[in-house]
Amino acid sequence: MAKSPKTFNAAASDNPLINPPAMPYDAPAFDKIKTEHIMPAIEWSLEKIKAEIQAIKDNKDDPSFENTIEALENVGYDFSRIGTIFHTLTANNTTPELQKMEQKVNDLTTPLFSQIAMDETLFERIKAVYDNKDSLNLDAEQAMLLENTFKSRERSGALLNDTDKKRLQEIDQLLSEKSTKFEQNTTNSTAAYYRITTLDELEGVPERSIKSYQQAAKDALQGAKDALKAAEAKLQAIQGIDKADFKTKKAANKYLSEAEQEVQQAKEDLEPLAAMPENACLLQLQPFPSEVLSHCKNRELRKEIQEAAGKVATEAPFDNRPLVTEMVALRHERAQLLGYDNHAEFILSNRMAGSQKAVDEFLENNRQAYMPSAQDFFEKTRDFALASGDIDTFEPYDMAYYDRIRAEQLFDFDDELLRPYLEVGNVLKGFQAHVEKLFNVEMVDCTDKYPAYRDDAQVFEVKNKDDGEVVALFYADYFADAKAKRGGAWMNQLRGASIDKDGQKTIPIITNSCNYQKPTPGQPSLLSLGEVETLFHEGGHGFHGALTQGKYESLNGTNVKWDFVELPSQLMENWVKEPAVLQEFAVHHETGEPIPAEYIEKIIEKGNYDAGYMGLRQTSLGLIDMAWHGNTEPGTIDEVEDKVHALTSFFPERSSAMSQRFGHLFAGGYSAGYYSYKWAEVLEADIFEEFKQNGLYDAETSQRLKETIYTKGGQVDPMDLFKEMMGREPNPDALLRREGILSETAPSQNTAPEVQTQNLPDNGPDFG
Secondary structure, three states, X not given: OOOOOOOOOHHHXXXXXXXXXXXXXXXXXXXXXXXXXXXXXXXXXXXXXXXXXXXXXXXXXXOOHHHHHHHHHOOXXXXXXXXXXXXXXXXXXXXXHHHHHHHHHHHHHHHHHHHHHHOHHHHHHHHHHHHOHHHOOOOHHHHHHHHHHHHHHHHOOOOOOHHHHHHHHHHHHHHHHHHHHHHHHHHHHHHHOEEEEOOHHHOOOOHHHHHHHHHHHHHHHHHHHHHHHHHHHHHHHHHOOOHHXXXXXXXXXXXXXXXXXXXXXHHHHHHHHHOOOOOOEEEEOOOOOHHHHHHOOOHHHHHHHHHHHHOOOOOOOOOOHHHHHHHHHHHHHHHHHOOOOOHHHHHHOOOOOOOHHHHHHHHHHHHHHHHHHHHHHHHHHHHHHHHOOOOOOOOHHHHHHHHHHHHHHHHOOOHHHHHHHOEHHHHHHHHHHHHHHHHOEEEEXXXXXXXXXXXXXXXXXXXXXXXXXXXXXXXXXXXXXXXOOOOOOEEEEEEOOEEOOOOOEEOOEEEEEEEEOOOEOOEOOEOOHHHHHHHHHHHHHHHHHHOOOOOOHHHOOOOOOOOOOOHHHHHHHOOOOOHHHHXXXXXXXOOOOEOOHHHHHHHHHHOOOOHHHHHHHHXXXXXXXXXXXXXXXXXXXXXXXXHHHHHHOOOOOOOOOOHHHOHHHHOOOOOOOOOHHHHHHXXXXXXXXXXXXXXXXXXXXXXXXXXXHHOOOOOOOHHHHHHHHHOOOOOOHHHHHHOOOOOOOOOOOOOOOOOOOOOOOOOOOEEO
């Protein structure tokens, strides 16, 4: 299908990715898109890119901002549209066929984009414009686009010699392949584990969880039956084809053998599920059965679940451990080719932090600040557990269980009492009400108007309240699917905002994905308070993308420095525990009664109960990241994890490793950037103090927030945006005050790290 766009008539194609059906705001027609449409569309769109690039190179006019920089900005519109649809499907609703296709797509795209980034003719044109920038009378947005375009070429190897360019291309290809394999291994390894249990084994687990585990067993059994039926039908169809109709006898035998193997595998998958006793429960790792760890009296089962999670992606055929060390070595080699000591220095030269030294100091300051509180929390929980007389040693799989019991006794409150008031539909309505008041918009449910990539997703039009203009589409996709959806929670842009040369706006199309337990008959999806915060967090990312206003898509939405990108998301979490906000949406899913005032008082009272321990945990993840990417010879996974364990854990022995399942680092864009969660927390805690002082929805403060943090994207340096919002530099003590680590009056020894002021986006497709 790799036909030249000169000879291929896209308008006549019946492929809905090449010739999209008419949809409002050019939304994707997910109901029309089939797996077989994807590769032809991608191949077609890549041919268009080649033609567009060649046209820029062949332009005989002197290089200008319009014919070179803006022209490059507009290259690849169709590929971006098709590629983000493909990425959304592989992340949210994947199949074995889509997973196989990922590598084919990587093999086509990575070398092409690497070649474009290093193309000498293109770089000469870009450099000619860049060298003349002072005489071009560019506005601020144009100047930022020019700066980004030039610097991104430098960082992509445009200045290297031919030998080094070739090696850089090889490295980029290998990293793309290994990153895809890492994510697939994690998804497949997570999906491979399940545990059939009886009610007796789950003593202490809440009834709502029991019902969801029972439904999971029924769903798995039906799914296995359907899979066998489909495999048998496929085999029967192949058996009915005359072997002479195949290209060769060998091909016929191959297809027949594969179909027979599929039937055999389906039978083996069905056998244990078919043997389940009545009312059996099925535990899976996605969504993670956290209630087993926090409530189940069966210590051996707690141990098994904890260890199963730790073993994800550690065993063949889904072992990620070799990939980790290979990817780290390739990243360091790539950085050194580009003139940096290591991968961290390369990445951080383009972040607010500016250097590895600044991040190392930031993480160490956090570690020291959290350590006393975290140690006190751990020791009190451990001593409480041992004093119970139930156990002789305190193990990692005991922490959640005894922490929960201790907290219930300390605060005379069971967090399970909150869940009936936090039904996911009501929480979404609460988030809607929140952003509508904060940003002066409306979220209108238009699910019937727009087909989605999952049957259980909702679609909203985001409209300005003042004039009714639709400014974005927002897809809300909240339920887990162990077989088809990757774990975690994230935001993605199916399309970013832009304005064409005629002033026509293209509105952003945003997705929000979580992995909550899906409702079952008679059992709604009831969230924990932490899961509510996750919904608000991802919604914050979503509205960072939805509210952006600017001409160039590459400067809009979440296309900002990665130690700034978590600010708009983490900021939204602050409103969740505010009484006035909780009272808006926390109503009993059966009676409609509002959450009792005494429950809200308990939430506030419990507030910072484990803040030090959780802060140290988040810091430890940043230290793992920097241990890998801040050292050219970091060692083995065991050596890296042992080093960080010694600095941040109070258990004498490390029970598992994080690296081989750390998707943020090895299948996402957070390598040498995981510190950004804590970095952004410093900034957002400071901003929220402004709302606490002025009013949660103070009109002037809200408008200022919208016009700075949420609408400017990467058009302005992030520190300038912060100072425009706050009128000053960040106050690093705000976060520690909020977490109770620092008193309201005592100053800390923590200082805000120096920042650099150059904005060059390195971000990938989605954010968690």
